[in-house]
Amino acid sequence: MNQKRIRTVGELRALRTRLQAAQKPPRLVSVSAASCGRASGAMALAAALDEEIGRRGLEGSVELRLTGCHGLCQFEPNVVIFPEKIFYPNLVPEKVPWLVEETLVHGRIVPELAFRESSGSQIFPRLEDLPFLKKQVRWLLDRHLTLDPGRLESYLEHGGFMALEKVLSGISPEEVINLVQASGLRGRGGAGFPTGLKWRLARQAGQTEKYLICNGDEGDPGAYMDRGLLESNPFSIIEGMIIGGYAVGAALGFIYIRQEYPLAIERMSVALEKVREAGLLGKNILGSDFSFDLELIRGAGAFVSGEETALIASIEGRRAFPRQRPPFPVVRGLWGQPTVINNVETWANVPMIIEQGPSWFARMGTAHSKGTKIFSLVGKVRYTGLVEVPFGLTLREVIEEVGGGPEPGQRIKAVQTGGPSGGCLPASLFDLPLDYESLQKAGSIMGSGGMIVIDEATCIVDLILYFLRFAREESCGQCAPCRLGTARMVRILEKITRGEGRPEDLELLEKASWTMREASLCGLGRTAANPVLSALSYFRDELQRHVLDGECPAGVCRGLISYTIDKHRCGGCLLCLDACPAEAIEVADDGYPRIDQKLCTRCGACLTVCPADLSAVIKLNKKGAGAGEGSREE
């Protein structure tokens, strides 16, 4: 449907009222259809629902809606049925006729399809009953349950553009900045700079060309909050930026989205077009003398682009090289002009603050961290997904109550926050409250909100090697401390995982870390050693066992584990012999298979295929040289 141009605040209000008052089918079936949902079969599920609803002639009483991310990523594909908010997780198309018959025709819950924590246990049929939602405050995420990210009308029905309406009805730019500052909103991208203050600095630059940027180059591996927002509610980000443009006096803004997020790019591009068509972007918005437009930029694949000065270089059409700060972008940014760069989630929070008021916003959170924060809670935890919690909740509450604790039979060892710039916090620190300062004091950072839980089966050396390899690959190479430091540390860590580490390697790692922290040009280099430093302070024992005792307690580092076959348990089926890709298993004189430790690559294929009732393949978390021989000659 082509949107008619909305010319005044009054017209906008009237349109919203009309949309909200319009007759709607009594039932709504919402299918979570962001990237995670689609990867799990949401589109096939939606097609099955559509067909069955049609077949039963329910079109008039049921609306099927494809929404963005419900945040319940582990349970994809899932549906939520309104008005009761019945939640059916991991739904397959085969179950659709049953669901339609019971729930849509007769209004009954299907217990077999509802969520339960383990088979046979109590069911949690309604969204609000779900144990992992109890501690969440989903100011942003809850709208994703019902909003159609492809329709401006849907956003208006949800009260969209009320904040812009309020602003253009007579709030001065300075007052808007006061509101944002009073709310205590801080940058959600990681550094936590007060948003209102940033806007004020840009405002004070006076009558000159200024720009806004939305940083959607969410590069931290393990973090996808921004993708969730971009795919599910692009409109609130746009509205936040229009308000930002009004406040600082900018006429043009850029939304930069990494190219690895094709659906986010598509949805934002459609949303921008619709908002522009409606006249909410462009010249003389709602009849005021304020003009503002937004351009969408597709990234080209470089982690360093997320650094703000590198991001600017990338938008200018150059390689994403960071530069020295100060001057900060708010003084000298895009094409040398004052530029306000905020993260996706920061922009998405703005309309809410204007609409509900700063004190409403600031009542949630801690003294210095206000509002809610979305985290991507992933890794070795029972319930993974996007979670939104108030600042100040403890790590334990998030990991154990929202995340449901460890996977069956495992123990949680630590949580990694802040991506490659963050660190690993051990389980003993899980009573720390989640806010910018507490995590930083503990040697990690909150970062943009990645929270990767690891358990006893994850090796700390392997994990920091992972991050250092990442940093080495993504280092732009301009400055020596980062370029050489990351490469040097990777070599040392690789040596340790091969079982060739020495005690002095740990000192060398520490020294290199401090050099990088002090001397690197940009934030990426200065923080690249954080994973190492936090491991040295919290997991020194595990590191030492690698270099002193030749052990990998988690049994991950290939140079420090070995496999042997216990012939007293072996049934002689020789499945292991067939499975071994290195041909390291041969049949010994006694007729039992034997692993040649020199040829063995420690891939574990033999362990995987060995029948569980025999368990004759034994994994040792120590170097293999003598171990294999010993058990054979017993």
Next chain:
Amino acid sequence: MTEKLETILASLPAERRYLILFLHLVQQELDYLPEEALRAAADYFAVPPAEVYGLVTFYSAFRLKPGCRHEVTVCQGTACHVRGAGELAAEFSRLLGVRPGDKNPEKGVALRTVNCLGCCALAPVVVVDGEYQGRVQVSKVPEIVKKLTGKK
């Protein structure tokens, strides 16, 4: 090809900031960036060819050679990593006979790894010919490979 390049160029203002967009559009159209496209960009945007080449090799989205009929991407994000993405990539590499970042022309398959696709709750994630697959176990790899190399 020249004609296609000219059409794309004509749709963009001759300002440096459209250079990356131009490269995206050409690759979308031609599947890769031939030398001709880089030279045309250098001319049109008044940038030394070396700088255009610099851009193309800096950003991982661009490639200077055509891709393959089939492409397998194994995500190496942190969540995928702690759930065994390394083993997964190694298994694909072994069965496809190609190292990550390379291609096997005989089988018509390219294998690459990527830092994070942002589907972390479904870790480990593999993308096979554009289709995302979550929670892929090493034991499933032979089946995926068979399906892929079986179809033409």
